[in-house]
Amino acid sequence: MTEFAVQFSRWVAAYLPDVHQGIAWVRVFNEVGKDNSGLLTFDQLKNVVRLKLKVSKQAFTDDELKVLWCALDEKDADSITQLDFGRFMKLAKGLFEHKAPKQFRHTSDVGEFHAHRDNTRSTRAVEELKERSNNTFLRQEVEAAGQALPTSDEVKALSRLFNTKMEAILGAGAKGWNRLFKDVDVDCSGLMTYDEFEQGIRQRLKLSLDEVSAVSLKALWCVLDGDDSGYIEQGEFQSFMQREVESTVTLDKRQQLLQNRARNQFAQYEAYVEREKLLDRHKSTVQTWKMRAELEAAGHPPLNDDAKRDLAVVFCKWLAAHDPADVTTAWLRLFRSVDSDSAGLLTYDELQRVVRSKFGITKKEFAETQLKMLWCAIDEDDSDTVQLVEFGRFVKRARGHFTRDESSATTPVAFRYAGMTRAVQIDVRVGSRAREMIEASMRPKIRALPRRRLEQDFAVLLMRTSYAVADELDFMPMDEFQKEQFLFRQREWDTYREKLPVMQGDLTDPAYFDFISFCQYASIASGMRRGRMIFEELIDANGTSVIVSRAPTLPQRNELLPEAHSIRVGDRLLNWMLERYDGVLRPVIPPTSSALPRAPVLVEGCQRVADIFTLNEFALTSTVTPLASGAGVAWTLVAPATLWGAQVLQLRGDEPKNDFEVMAVLAYLRRCGVPATSITRFEKGGTQVTHEIRWAPGFVVAA
Known part of the structure; x- marks a missing residue:
């Protein structure tokens, strides 16, 4: 591993000779994978070696590259963190000497770069190198200014100051340092450079130069980055921010x-x-995995997607005959009638009673073997129980293959499952495409639209606020969420990239923002459906974990999580608008009094929210008009930055959706004391979206 690290360091130094070698590798990887996932894949490593570093197969074979990857990916996770790769690069420290190019030298007495006499580079190149040198020569700058490195007591004093500021501004308690680190760790690498450190101190903690001078901050960094690697890890930052805890607490108190x-x-x-x-x-008397083993031993391979869909169609046929009132909600009524103890779980024994007793299906019509296959199709995670969301997901497989109108014609249809064919009388004509193909055919087209680039601060705000709120709702470990989102994005990326030439990580590109916000919200929706009340979560890069229990103040039922997420995101977007804008752009909040707010004031407030979204290039155009009834407004956006993703999320039935504009305007109305609802329509070939925002009657005065 050490030899690999030394060799890799030489390649990076040849590619970026003017960059501090402690962080040069980070820049190389960011050039090939600007996805902010904090994870590296084998393909990215290969692209770096072959395309960026220009290492031929003769110099370093594919087999050697695979050996290197297997050594890095010890856990066979198919990805590694940038932090792990940084530790790999540190193996070369002291074994590889890199000298800066001769045409530049650093003058320690003034702390600046000067071009050598034989330098042929342009003045602009000198300036670029000067800008890049901030991290490389911090120690020389500190020494040139006559500033001594802070002592242990002085570092503790700075830690106290930072923690005081953090509590006042972030108010995040013991996890505040973690939130601060994530805010400034833009590339999600788990590493913090000096530029990110300075940004966090100056912008997030709002520490002025009077409180901590520029040279003092650099001197502190030199202490934190003791090995001159150019970055510090999350655990090192945690150690600094919490170093004062032990010394200020007495033994008894501790x-x-x-x-x-x-x-x-x-x-x-x-x-x-x-x-x-x-x-x-509430688990079944027979374990699902044993049931699967018995079926395979009897010669029945696992069910494929077509077979699962056919089973769902058969089940919906029985369900429609049992409860013909409303087929779309019949499955929900069935689940609740069987779940008599309100445990929210269905077992195999209960499913057996439903099929045999409620539906009246005999063993001659549907054998026990088929019933077990039906259960295995529903209990996909082998948990021996089925939750409401799992049951609903199974029923959805029949969507597009079963209608009430078709139930009048009984047609013998071959019930297909892997390895067997059995004639079954059903009331529906079964299609031949798998569910994934159906969804793909129903998705809106991915196409380029004439849209302007989003304001970066606004795009980052929307994404980070959504993530931060998901973290606060405590429905799953966020380290697990990050990995699931990364894998989901990888599955969707190739198809999307084939249609649009977008670059990963470029949030200002509306086409990429549309894609990545869809991936984020699809992952949030998936996590909420499987939300847990108690789980173990990693909180730093050192493997430290805590047991997290969802607080009583948070929604205790998973189906309430999407609404809570939308409300919190909307409130934070509104707070940002009120802090950021004033004058004619600031949404007006009517004063709290006994008088009800007037409709024209609310219409004007909604218009200002829309103007802020338009100002940040969220949509090509945006128009707010009062409804004819006077009970709300219609907000029409042309080519918004979530146009494609919002439609796919709606098609999938995912909640919450990435309709940031709706979240913000509903938050504004709530702040005015007016409850409201929204309905969304996609019009004009899918390039325009209209939100009908209606406020509740009795809360608004017409004029």
């Missing part, structure tokens, strides 16, 4: 805190055990 923490963790564990016992009481 023991008390540890005891309280132990009691809390034990209480969480007891709650977890009780929940597991409750789940055990």
Whole structure:
């Protein structure tokens, strides 16, 4: 591994000779994968070696490249973190010497670069190198200014100052340092450079030069980055931000805190055990994995997507005959009628009673083997129980293949599952395409539209706010969420990229923003459907984990999570607008009084929210008009930055959706004391979207 690290360092130094070699590799990887995932794949490593570093197969064969990857990806996760790769690069420290180009030298007495006499580079090149040298020569600048490195006590004093500011501004408690690190770690690499560190201190913590001078901040950085790698890890930053905790707490107090923490963790564990016992009481008498093994031993391979769809069609036929009132919600009524103890779970025994007793299907019509296959198709995760969302997802497989009108004609249809064919009388004509193909055919076309580039601050705000709120709702570990989003994006990327020439990571490109916000919200929706009340979450790069239990103040039912997410995101977007804009752009909040707000004031406020979205290039054009009834407004956007993604999320039935504009305007109305609802329509060939925002009657005065 050390030899690999030395060799890789030589290649990087040859490619970027003027960049601090501690962080040069980060820049190389950012050039090939600007996806902000913080993960590296084998393909990205290969692109770096072959395309960027120009290393031929003769110099470094594909087999050697695979050996290197296998050594890096020890866990067979098919990806590694940039932090892990940074630790790999550190193996070359002290074994590889890199000298700066002769045409530039650093004058320590003034802390500046000067071109050598034989330099033939342009003045612009000198300036670019000067800008890039901030991290490389911080120690020389500190020494040139006569500033000594801070002592241990001085570092602790700065830690206290930073924590005080952090609590006042972020108010995040013990996890505040983690939120601060994520805010400034733009590329999600798990590494912080000096530029990111300075941005966090100056912009997020709002520390002025009077409080901490520029040279003092650089001197502090030199202490934190003790190995001159050009960056610090998340764990190192955590150690600095929490270094004061131990010295300020007395022994008795510390023991008390540890005891309280132990009691809390034990209480969480007891709650977890009780929940597991409750789940055990609602599990099937036969385990699903054993059922699958028995079926395979009998010669029945696992079901493919077509077979699962056919089973869903058969089940919906029985369901429609049992409850013909409203087929679209019949499955929900069935689940609740069977779930008599309100556990939110369905077992195999209960499914068996439904098919045999409620539906009246005999073993001659549907054999026990087929019934077990039906259960295996529903319980895809082998948990021995089926939640409401899993049951609904299974029923959705029949969408597009079963209608009430077709149920009058009974046609013998071959019920297909892998390896077997059995004639079954059903009331529906079965299509031949898999569910994924149906969804793909129904998706809107991916096409280029004449849209202007988004304001970067605004695009980052929308994405980070959505992520931060998802983190706060505590429905799944965020390290697990990040990986799921990364894998989902990888699956969708090739198809999207074939239609549009977009660059990963460029949030200002509306086409890429449309794609990545879709991936983010599809992952959020998936995570919420499988939300857990108690889970273990990694909180830093050192493998430290905590047990997280969803607070009683948060939604306790997963189906309530999407609405809570939309409300919180909308409130934060509105707060940002109120802080950022004034004058004619600032949305007016009517004063709190006994008088109800007037409709013209609310229409004007909605218009200003729309103007802010348009000003930040969220849409090509944006128009707000009062409804004819006077009970709301219609907001029409042409080519918004979420046009394609919003339609696909609606098609998939995912909640919440990435309709940032709706979240913001509903937040504005709530702030005015007016509850409201929205309906969205996509018009004119899918290039225009209209939101009908209606406020509740009795809360607004017409004039």
